[in-house]
Amino acid sequence: MTETVFDRIRQPPLVRYVIVFLVGALLALAAGHQYLLADWTTLYLGLPAWLWAQLGVIGVMFVLAWVAVSLYSTTTEDT
Amino acid sequence: MPVTIAQAVFFTYLFLVFLIGVYAARFTKYTPADFYLADRGVGTLVLGLTLAATVLSAFTVFGIGADTSQVGLGPFSFLAIAAVFYTLFFASVGVALYRIGTEHDIVTPAEYIRVRYESPLLGVVYLTVTGIFMLAMLAGQLLGGGVALDALIGIPFTVAVLLMALFMIVYIHIAGYRGVIWSDAVQSTVLFAVLAGVVAYVMVVRDSTEIAESASQEIPGLLDIVGPADLWTPLFVMTAALAFAVGVPGYPHTIQRYFSAGNAQIMRDSGFLFALVAVPIYFFGAVLGVWSVGVIPEPPEPDYVIPLLVETLMHPVVFGIVMAGATAAIMSTADSVALTMSSMLSRDVYREFVNPDATSREEVRATQLLVFLLIVLAVALTLVQPAGIFPLIEFAVVGFATTTAPIFLGVYWDGATKSGATASLVFGPGVTILLFPEIGVIPETLTFGMHYGFIGVLVAYSTFVLVSLLSQTPGEGSVSTYSQSFWGQQSD
Numbered sequence: 001m002t003e004t005v006f007d008r009i010r011q012p013p014l015v016r017y018v019i020v021f022l023v024g025a026l027l028a029l030a031a032g033h034q035y036l037l038a039d040w041t042t043l044y045l046g047l048p049a050w051l052w053a054q055l056g057v058i059g060v061m062f063v064l065a066w067v068a069v070s071l072y073s074t075t076t077e078d079t
Numbered sequence: 080m081p082v083t084i085a086q087a088v089f090f091t092y093l094f095l096v097f098l099i100g101v102y103a104a105r106f107t108k109y110t111p112a113d114f115y116l117a118d119r120g121v122g123t124l125v126l127g128l129t130l131a132a133t134v135l136s137a138f139t140v141f142g143i144g145a146d147t148s149q150v151g152l153g154p155f156s157f158l159a160i161a162a163v164f165y166t167l168f169f170a171s172v173g174v175a176l177y178r179i180g181t182e183h184d185i186v187t188p189a190e191y192i193r194v195r196y197e198s199p200l201l202g203v204v205y206l207t208v209t210g211i212f213m214l215a216m217l218a219g220q221l222l223g224g225g226v227a228l229d230a231l232i233g234i235p236f237t238v239a240v241l242l243m244a245l246f247m248i249v250y251i252h253i254a255g256y257r258g259v260i261w262s263d264a265v266q267s268t269v270l271f272a273v274l275a276g277v278v279a280y281v282m283v284v285r286d287s288t289e290i291a292e293s294a295s296q297e298i299p300g301l302l303d304i305v306g307p308a309d310l311w312t313p314l315f316v317m318t319a320a321l322a323f324a325v326g327v328p329g330y331p332h333t334i335q336r337y338f339s340a341g342n343a344q345i346m347r348d349s350g351f352l353f354a355l356v357a358v359p360i361y362f363f364g365a366v367l368g369v370w371s372v373g374v375i376p377e378p379p380e381p382d383y384v385i386p387l388l389v390e391t392l393m394h395p396v397v398f399g400i401v402m403a404g405a406t407a408a409i410m411s412t413a414d415s416v417a418l419t420m421s422s423m424l425s426r427d428v429y430r431e432f433v434n435p436d437a438t439s440r441e442e443v444r445a446t447q448l449l450v451f452l453l454i455v456l457a458v459a460l461t462l463v464q465p466a467g468i469f470p471l472i473e474f475a476v477v478g479f480a481t482t483t484a485p486i487f488l489g490v491y492w493d494g495a496t497k498s499g500a501t502a503s504l505v506f507g508p509g510v511t512i513l514l515f516p517e518i519g520v521i522p523e524t525l526t527f528g529m530h531y532g533f534i535g536v537l538v539a540y541s542t543f544v545l546v547s548l549l550s551q552t553p554g555e556g557s558v559s560t561y562s563q564s565f566w567g568q569q570s571d
Contacts, residue, residue: 046287069170
């Protein structure tokens with residue numbers, strides 16, 4: 001069977017770089033959105049727009065964390 | 080005095096929680112593995128929800144609202160970010176500790192430290208240091224319970240605290256860990272549903288925008304991302320988030336839950352379930368707090384803002400459920416803390432130093448006695464009221480974060496040493512205590528805009544690494560037995 005790019009990502013050492021990249025992306029998103037959303041102060045349903053956008057960012061972060069954890073569990077499940 | 084609807088709902092709810100404990104007692108075997116860990120067979124749903132309930136406590140229901148009503152929505156920003164990072168810790172150190180714990184019959188975090196570093200005394204040091212933060216956390220929970228009972232039933236604060244303490248002692252004595260986690264699962268679900276209902280009601284039925292505008296006029300800048308005092312800068316939010324991201328997965332009672340998972344996949348999945356439940360509840364507490372300013376501009380006590388808001392806006396039945404759910408969640412968190420602390424004392428002090436030949440039943444009996452003593456100590460601290468709910472529990476969480484290096488690094492790093500662990504457990508928590516704003520020995524200016532807990536974590540981890548590098552590692556046997564490679568055993 002032909003090896004796909006997803007198969008290659010799951011193999012060390014590439015998987016380790018991908019996981020480190022994902023954790024870095026999580027940190028960048030967590031810090032960066034606070035700079036970008038600072039002026040979003042219009043109220044929607046009693047809450048500022050930045051808070052609604054932040055919920056979206058947190059959602060994206062959960063997806064990235066899920067991918068990182070899935071890859072990590074693939075690489076460590078033989079221990 | 081006639082019983083109100085809210086009071087009737089409150090007592091009915093607590094009675095149902097008590098019945099869960101009585102039911103759980105039928106399955107409890109009074110052996111250490113069962114009394115502390117429910118025989119290591121906990122599934123994803125219950126484990127995820129008990130983790131959530133352990134964190135969803137007086138801090139979430141009363142503390143966050145009290146804080147956001149004064150400083151803006153920053154607490155939600157850092158807690159939500161931290162929650163995402165919890166999942167990484169559960170999937171890495173959580174799974175590693177689950178595997179090591181199951182393989183070597185480890186029940187408590189102090190026991191892990193004792194065998195990993197071949198030092199019974201180090202286990203006692205860990206226990207003593209975490210004990211300080213556990214007492215702060217217990218006191219924070221009892222404070223919250225006192226607030227709930229005072230606001231709802233008008234029971235004087237002192238009597239309310241004593242009543243809650245009594246309920247907790249009886250509950251743990253009867254139900255053990257199984258009863259605690261079953262009631263936790265119910266608490267999380269009920270609390271989530273009811274708080275979601277209250278927030279949705281304010282958004283859809285009431286004019287939430289007008290309430291928010293009133294709040295903003297009352298405290299200018301309350302709804303800004305940095306808050307009214309420009310406190311919540313990205314640096315402060317990130318450092319607070321990172322301190323909590325280490326602290327919550329590093330609670331001794333969270334670590335004890337790693338040992339109770341049914342398998343590694345359950346451990347990973349329950350970490351996500353926990354975080355996914357925690358974020359909305361953090362959100363509900365935070366937004367109710369800022370809205371409260373628009374409805375009750377001058378509350379008698381900041382810690383009372385959410386009870387007062389719910390009482391003002393909602394039907395008495397909803398108010399009764401919120402207060403009962405909150406009180407029960409508070410008690411289940413406190414139960415977990417007390418059970419973990421007492422199990423460490425009985426297993427790592429009583430059985431190790433006092434009565435090495437103790438039978439399982441005697442060990443459990445010692446735990447039950449120690450639960451009682453611990454709760455008495457926590458009651459004493461609560462009645463002194465050293466700080467509000469938010470600062471007290473925040474202090475406990477970041478304090479726990481400073482105790483994690485010997486475990487989180489010890490699991491992976493074969494260069495970790497007993498001296499490194501000891502130094503870390505002294506300097507990290509020590510600096511945190513001196514930085515705690517209520518004590519304020521080290522001035523806030525020396526945190527350079529970062530959260531004080533993060534400074535403590537930095538000190539703890541850097542001390543651990545530095546001293547470990549300069550000292551001798553324990554025997555190869557204990558390192559290879561109680562540690563594992565971070566990246567697994569696959570070859571490159």
